[in-house]
Amino acid sequence: MAKPLKSVPTFTASFWKEIGDEVSDRIQVHTKSGRDVRDKGFKKYSTKYADAKVAGKFKRQSSRSKKPDLTLTGDMLRNLQTRSANKEGAIIGWSGTNAQKVQWNADMGREITTTAKPVTTKIENWIDKQVGARIDRNIKATNETKTFVIG
Amino acid sequence: MPDLKDKAAKEFAIAVQRVQEELVNQILDLKNQGFTRQEILLVLQSLDMEDMILTRLNLSADIDNLMLTYQGVLSNMEMTGAVSNEALTALLRMDQANFVSQAGVMGNTIRTEAARGILAGASEASIAEGILKGSGGVLRADQAQTLANTALNTFERNVTMEMAEFDPENATYVYQGPVDDRTRDICLDMASAGALTRAEIESSFAGSFGDGGGFNCRHRWARETSVSKKLTDKKGASGVIAAKKSQGKWRSPQTLQEQRG
Numbered sequence: 058m059a060k061p062l063k064s065v066p067t068f069t070a071s072f073w074k075e076i077g078d079e080v081s082d083r084i085q086v087h088t089k090s091g092r093d094v095r096d097k098g099f100k101k102y103s104t105k106y107a108d109a110k111v112a113g114k115f116k117r118q119s120s121r122s123k124k125p126d127l128t129l130t131g132d133m134l135r136n137l138q139t140r141s142a143n144k145e146g147a148i149i150g151w152s153g154t155n156a157q158k159v160q161w162n163a164d165m166g167r168e169i170t171t172t173a174k175p176v177t178t179k180i181e182n183w184i185d186k187q188v189g190a191r192i193d194r195n196i197k198a199t200n201e202t203k204t205f206v207i208g
Numbered sequence: 209m210p211d212l213k214d215k216a217a218k219e220f221a222i223a224v225q226r227v228q229e230e231l232v233n234q235i236l237d238l239k240n241q242g243f244t245r246q247e248i249l250l251v252l253q254s255l256d257m258e259d260m261i262l263t264r265l266n267l268s269a270d271i272d273n274l275m276l277t278y279q280g281v282l283s284n285m286e287m288t289g290a291v292s293n294e295a296l297t298a299l300l301r302m303d304q305a306n307f308v309s310q311a312g313v314m315g316n317t318i319r320t321e322a323a324r325g326i327l328a329g330a331s332e333a334s335i336a337e338g339i340l341k342g343s344g345g346v347l348r349a350d351q352a353q354t355l356a357n358t359a360l361n362t363f364e365r366n367v368t369m370e371m372a373e374f375d376p377e378n379a380t381y382v383y384q385g386p387v388d389d390r391t392r393d394i395c396l397d398m399a400s401a402g403a404l405t406r407a408e409i410e411s412s413f414a415g416s417f418g419d420g421g422g423f424n425c426r427h428r429w430a431r432e433t434s435v436s437k438k439l440t441d442k443k444g445a446s447g448v449i450a451a452k453k454s455q456g457k458w459r460s461p462q463t464l465q466e467q468r469g
Contacts, residue, residue: 070374071374071375071376074371074374074375075375075431078430078431078433079433079434079435082430082433082434082435082436082439083433083435085435085439086435086438086439089438117390117424117426119385119386119388119390119426120386130426131385131386131426132361132426135384135385135426135427135428135430138367138368138371138430139371139374140367140371141371142371142374152367
């Protein structure tokens with residue numbers, strides 16, 4: 058006898074947490090490469106700031122790159138992490154001061170994420186692939202043919 | 209760009225400095241009021257230093273302000289599943305209790321140092337200098353700033369720790385952050401360790417999931433992902449450790465929790 062649709066395993070908070078962590082890291086790597094959410098190079102730093110950064114003039118500095126990598130101490134990008142997860146999905150983001158830094162960068166034309174385009178197309182495709190694979194796996198887990206009555 | 213966290217840490221440091229100066233001045237003023245050495249010691253003995261600092265010199269208001277910055281960390285978070293609002297509020301209260309208790313310790317240290325100086329017949333200037341420049345174990349302004357900054361960073365690591373409750377037991381974590389000439393030995397040690405489970409981290413680097421490498425640390429344990437290798441530098445850290453060992457500069461580092469015993 059065919060099992061009802063509701064017996065197909067659903068997503069779990071653990072699955073979405075893992076997706077959230079992976080996406081957070083991928084955004085970090087992409088941003089450090091100097092590209093924004095639309096995969097365009099970040100706007101250049103001001104000469105004064107770039108010179109001070111290259112010279113290592115800042116406290117707790119961890120990057121001396123003149124090319125905009127949105128990394129000075131690294132605190133802001135490292136602060137991007139999964140903030141919540143449940144069986145419906147996960148929320149990733151920044152908190153407090155680091156969230157303000159992200160907004161300030163966006164105001165200056167350097168967008169890591171936007172409401173219209175939260176992640177790069179490459180990351181979006183990766184998420185689609187993971188979700189698709191999990192749906193396939195969940196359906197196979199019931200291990201028998203399903204009969205759906207339509208209409 | 210305003211950095212609220214740095215601003216909060218600086219303001220707290222200034223407040224600690226102000227409270228210390230006022231307390232020292234009030235103690236030394238007893239002498240000007242005609243109290244004998246013995247009478248001053250008796251007054252000092254009877255003082256509730258925690259109350260003196262928190263209420264009469266009003267450091268509690270500055271601790272409250274610092275806690276408002278913690279609230280800023282929480283404000284952008286949606287609480288679901290294992291991470292409850294209550295759990296994070298409990299962490300906040302524990303940090304607040306820690307600051308309150310440190311205020312008491314600071315007050316007692318100032319009292320002891322002042323009493324020693326008065327007994328030894330030291331000048332007011334040398335007593336005040338000894339206390340306010342930190343030689344007596346009292347917090348200097350830069351130390352207070354580091355303390356507040358570190359507490360805020362630790363609080364954010366606690367958020368990571370709470371979220372890790374969603375991860376399976378065999379999930380592995382890597383130590384993210386820079387490897388450079390400022391990286392302390394314990395952080396090099398953890399960065400060179402590669403991917404570890406929570407149990408392995410706790411066994412080899414006790415307390416580091418929450419504390420990182422200690423004061424002003426720029427690192428954190430993060431779940432291992434397919435791109436973790438691009439965000440960590442295991443090889444670089446191992447190289448620095450080998451170089452330090454060959455130069456005799458390696459000192460078997462410990463985490464904060466291990467140092468506390």
